[in-house]
Amino acid sequence: AQSVTQPDIHITVSEGASLELRCNYSYGATPYLFWYVQSPGQGLQLLLKYFSGDTLVQGIKGFEAEFKRSQSSFNLRKPSVHWSDAAEYFCAVGASGNTPLVFGKGTRLSVIA
Amino acid sequence: DGGITQSPKYLFRKEGQNVTLSCEQNLNHDAMYWYRQDPGQGLRLIYYSQIVNDFQKGDIAEGYSVSREKKESFPLTVTSAQKNPTAFYLCASSRREQNTGELFFGEGSRLTVL
Numbered sequence: 001a002q003s004v005t006q007p008d009i010h011i012t013v014s015e016g017a018s019l020e021l022r023c024n025y026s027y028g029a030t031p032y033l034f035w036y037v038q039s040p041g042q043g044l045q046l047l048l049k050y051f052s053g054d055t056l057v058q059g060i061k062g063f064e065a066e067f068k069r070s071q072s073s074f075n076l077r078k079p080s081v082h083w084s085d086a087a088e089y090f091c092a093v094g095a096s097g098n099t100p101l102v103f104g105k106g107t108r109l110s111v112i113a
Numbered sequence: 114d115g116g117i118t119q120s121p122k123y124l125f126r127k128e129g130q131n132v133t134l135s136c137e138q139n140l141n142h143d144a145m146y147w148y149r150q151d152p153g154q155g156l157r158l159i160y161y162s163q164i165v166n167d168f169q170k171g172d173i174a175e176g177y178s179v180s181r182e183k184k185e186s187f188p189l190t191v192t193s194a195q196k197n198p199t200a201f202y203l204c205a206s207s208r209r210e211q212n213t214g215e216l217f218f219g220e221g222s223r224l225t226v227l
Contacts, residue, residue, distance in 0.1 A: 009153070032213045043117075043203060043218035044156075051213055090155065094214035098163060098207065100146055100171065101214050105155035 002027045002093040006104035013081050014112055021076040021107050023091030032094035033074040034101065035065055037087050044090065050074065061085070086111045115140045117219035119204050124224045126198075132191045134222045136204035143209035145187035146216065149173060150201040159202075162187055163209060191224060198226045 003026040013019055025031055032051050036044040048059025055067040065076045074091060088108045092101040117138045126132045138145065144163045148156040158171030162181040176195025181187055191198045201223050205216040 032215070034215065036216075036218075041201075041221070041223070043119075043220045044205075044216075045218075046215070049213075049215060092216075096212055098144055098209055098212055098214050100158050100161050101216055103148075103156040105153060 002031065002095060002099075002102045004091050004093050004102055004104035006089075006091055006107050008107045009105070010108045010110065012110040012112060015083050016080050019076075019078045019081045019085070019109070021089050021091075021109070023074045023076065023104060024072050025074060025091070025093045026072065027093055027095065029095065030069075032096075033065075033067060034092040034094070035059065035063070035074075035076050036090045036092060036103075037061075038090065038106075039087050047076070047089075081109075081111055083111045083113070085109060117204055117206055117217060119202075119219035119222045122220065122222060124222060126224070126226050128226055129193045131193060132198070132224060134189045134191070134202055134204075134224070136187045136189065136219060137185055138187075138204075138206045138217075138219075139185060140206055140208075140217060141184070142206035142217070143184065144207045145181070146205045146207070147171075147177075147179065147187070147189045148203045148205065150203060150221075156203065159189065198224055200224060 005024045035047040091104045120135045146161040147159040160179040162168035178190045204219040
């Protein structure tokens with residue numbers, strides 16, 4: 001069975017600073033990997049996804065993530081954070097056969113001026 | 114516009130009452146899911162359905178029930194047997210033919226049991 005660990009519960013960054021949110025997964029085969037973002041009281045929006053091919057994937061809102069098989073990681077990055085990026089971020093892992101996604105516990109991002 | 118509609122957005126109920134949360138999608142997706150979200154717990158799977166008239170328990174199905182009589186609809190009933198029903202509930206759907214499990218989410222329903 002798949003599992004996901006997001007080691008950081010809460011991260012605070014200054015506006016304009018770079019950001020990296022960590023995600024480690026456990027799965028025996030090549031996983032399907034996702035990052036979702038959630039604003040307070042809202043549903044989840046897909047930021048980006050990795051299925052196969054190029055290990056650096058680009059998403060919406062200037063986010064990117066890199067799949068590193070050797071480290072079982074799929075970290076999310078953004079070169080310059082905007083105040084509107086403050087939200088909760090979830091990493092998720094899936095497998096073929098439409099098994100339900102397994103989510104990490106999330107990382108809450110705060111942005112300060 | 115295609116999407117997933119959850120209703121109501123906010124719901125208050127007294128302890129011991131059953132509550133049904135609605136989830137409707139017009140994305141023509143085969144699979145639908147219910148997740149529960151609690152602070153610091155992430156999303157936990159309650160039930161999911163890959164096709165009409167079939168559904169499977171997730172990790173925390175106790176105290177919940179579902180039905181899937183139509184492709185577009187996947188209502189969730191929170192029964193009086195659910196020990197701690199106050200939570201944020203998220204409905205999602207996916208395209209079964211895509212085979213990756215990528216989820217599209219509704220806006221959620223917040224249930225508060227008084």
